[in-house]
């Protein structure tokens with residue numbers, strides 16, 4: 225199978241799961257048996273130890289959720305924060321997740337002029353073992369900044385469309401002279417550009433990010449776009465729930481994955497999993513991932529297997 229988007233579809237079907245587990249190692253939320261809290265008092269001096277702790281944390285999480293999720297999404301900000309050891313940790317995490325059969329969506333929101341975008345694409349998407357399968361991008365520079373991420377049909381790009389954050393509407397909801405909002409214009413642009421990269425699934429390797437925290441907009445965008453696959457972040461910690469993401473899927477329950485990062489990574493901190501204790505954070509993460517998978521399948525009227 226050639227296309228990234230078809231690989232993602234197949235993994236979703238294989239696991240009957242529409243979740244995406246974020247790998248967002250917020251250091252201040254880590255269990256103490258993994259990361260000594262004193263490390264945070266002088267992180268600059270302790271980056272190596274912190275990165276080693278994050279790698280162990282991630283590997284245990286991956287082991288706990290590998291059969292439940294088609295894809296993981298490392299958020300680059302948390303690895304960049306740890307400088308060189310952090311980047312090593314990121315690549316080791318990616319290699320580990322790949323060994324476990326997971327697809328990797330790197331959340332870096334990269335982009336630039338065409339020649340620089342090409343360098344980003346080569347840095348993060350080129351290669352088999354030590355490379356992501358897809359990356360989040362900012363579409364604001366237009367097509368020459370996007371096309372380098374789509375050159376290899378085995379790789380995909382997820383462009384920011386209508387984001388989940390509270391100030392998303394400040395720019396994205398502005399009205400253009402033709403009556404469309406900025407995000408509606410971006411949506412049309414992505415569908416048009418992505419039509420050259422359609423897989424057998426009917427979806428394009430050029431996908432989009434649409435937040436769970438704006439269900440009305442999510443519904444309208446799904447109605448507008450029939451060949452653009454969605455990453456839907458904002459589930460759990462940001463307040464989005466199963467009812468909010470339903471309209472992001474097509475009538476067959478296809479066309480999207482829903483991300484949760486803190487809600488799964490740090491589930492051990494929730495009252496419902498408190499009995500497990502911080503040392504069993506991976507078990508808590510597994511329980512939270514199972515619950516999310518089930519809630520999404522239920523709201524889409526899909527069987528739970």
Ligand SMILES: O=c1ccn([C@@H]2O[C@H](COP(=O)(O)O)[C@@H](O)[C@H]2O)c(=O)[nH]1
Nearest residue numbers: 299387388435457458461462484485486
């Ligand atoms: O619109 C967007 C785009 C990206 N994100 C990223 O997704 C995760 C969400 O983390 P939670 O802990 O589940 O809130 C995080 O990496 C964001 O940078 C997003 O939330 N919204």
